[in-house]
Amino acid sequence: MPGLEALWPATPAMALAVMKMGQCGGAPACPVAAGAPRTTRKKKNNNMLKVIFDTDPGVDDALALLYLHKHAQIDLIGVTTTFGNASVESTTHNALYLKQAWGFAAPVARGADGPLQPEATPEAWPVHIHGHNGLGNHPVPASLDVAADARPAHQLIIDLVRAHPGEVTLVAVGRMTNLALALQQAPDIAGLVRGVVIMGGAFHVNGNITPAAEANIWGDAEAADVVFTASWPVTAIGLDVTTRVEMDRDGLNKLATIGGADAELVRALSQDYVDFYLQAGHKGMVVHDCCACIALTRPELFQFERASVRVATDGVARGMTIPKPEGLAFGPSVWDGHVVQSIAIGVDAAAVLADIEQTLKV
Numbered sequence: 508m509p510g511l512e513a514l515w516p517a518t519p520a521m522a523l524a525v526m527k528m529g530q531c532g533g534a535p536a537c538p539v540a541a542g543a544p545r546t547t548r549k550k551k552n553n554n555m556l557k558v559i560f561d562t563d564p565g566v567d568d569a570l571a572l573l574y575l576h577k578h579a580q581i582d583l584i585g586v587t588t589t590f591g592n593a594s595v596e597s598t599t600h601n602a603l604y605l606k607q608a609w610g611f612a613a614p615v616a617r618g619a620d621g622p623l624q625p626e627a628t629p630e631a632w633p634v635h636i637h638g639h640n641g642l643g644n645h646p647v648p649a650s651l652d653v654a655a656d657a658r659p660a661h662q663l664i665i666d667l668v669r670a671h672p673g674e675v676t677l678v679a680v681g682r683m684t685n686l687a688l689a690l691q692q693a694p695d696i697a698g699l700v701r702g703v704v705i706m707g708g709a710f711h712v713n714g715n716i717t718p719a720a721e722a723n724i725w726g727d728a729e730a731a732d733v734v735f736t737a738s739w740p741v742t743a744i745g746l747d748v749t750t751r752v753e754m755d756r757d758g759l760n761k762l763a764t765i766g767g768a769d770a771e772l773v774r775a776l777s778q779d780y781v782d783f784y785l786q787a788g789h790k791g792m793v794v795h796d797c798c799a800c801i802a803l804t805r806p807e808l809f810q811f812e813r814a815s816v817r818v819a820t821d822g823v824a825r826g827m828t829i830p831k832p833e834g835l836a837f838g839p840s841v842w843d844g845h846v847v848q849s850i851a852i853g854v855d856a857a858a859v860l861a862d863i864e865q866t867l868k869v
């Protein structure tokens with residue numbers, strides 16, 4: 508529900524301190540504590556879509572990551588982390604924890620620890636939504652058997668995109684700082700990606716941080732404007748559609764039953780997140796980030812409008828995503844000359860939820 512995600516009670520330092528307290532230090536009760544990392548490899552084929560997942564896990568990020576890992580037509584070639592739902596230390600640790608738990612092979616690279624212009628956006632972690640550790644206060648071992656890639660996230664993005672020209676889709680479901688840094692350092696990647704799908708924005712609805720701004724955009728409005736105006740095709744999955752895709756507790760329990768241990772982990776770490784959305788008036792947890800993944804695998808489940816997009820970077824509307832619909836005439840403006848992007852304005856929510864079940868089923 509718009510507005511309620513803005514109730515951020517903790518400072519980053521407090522959140523980090525509690526996150527450390529919440530880690531279980533490799534105790535036997537930890538779900539994934541020790542031993543060799545699992546690796547579950549999918550049989551690859553030439554029709555698979557190569558994906559780099561840029562993420563801030565994040566409860567709904569975790570479900571999205573499992574969706575990408577499980578999907579038969581997705582070749583997950585990289586996971587890059589950013590600050591957002593928690594500090595980048597926490598989100599990177601969480602991504603590595605999920606890599607160890609689920610056994611995906613893709614490298615995990617740590618990304619930006621703050622926005623392009625840190626002074627513009629005071630950040631406090633949304634502990635009331637994603638918990639003190641970013642994974643719903645689910646116990647995460649302090650010590651893991653997998654390590655992050657040595658490269659910063661933006662460098663991994665550049666390397667992978669250049670290694671697979673025309674093949675890679677960037678799916679970005681957090682602040683878009685890593686993508687903006689990659690573009691700044693290597694503008695050629697704009698012409699080398701297959702596409703970019705983002706979870707972010709509120710195009711014809713209110714935001715969830717301010718009346719104008721959605722969290723992933725608000726958290727680095729400058730980076731989002733860079734991403735929307737680069738010469739690459741962006742598909743934007745914003746609150747206009749994600750808030751309509753609600754997984755209730757029965758749905759989550761069913762997912763854990765049909766999806767085995769991997770989905771059970773999602774069920775376990777999502778409990779407080781479900782509570783948050785129920786208290787906010789939703790029928791269940793909003794699966795924001797998974798919607799972006801499904802817009803890639805099942806675009807027919809969404810309706811899109813075509814528009815060039817600019818992001819307000821100043822004033823009361825900071826973080827607002829403002830579309831200029833294709834074909835409408837205006838006077839000269841800062842929207843002129845930019846790529847026309849695809850913005851989701853409709854969704855078949857039942858079909859999206861069914862697709863998640865189908866994909867996670869073992």
Ligand code: BDR
Pocket residue numbers: 565566567568592636680681706715721722723795796
């Ligand atoms: C976005 O912000 C985070 O809470 C979620 O992970 C999602 O990416 C929704 O506004």
Ligand code: CA
Pocket residue numbers: 562563564565567568592680681796
């Ligand atoms: Ca996210």
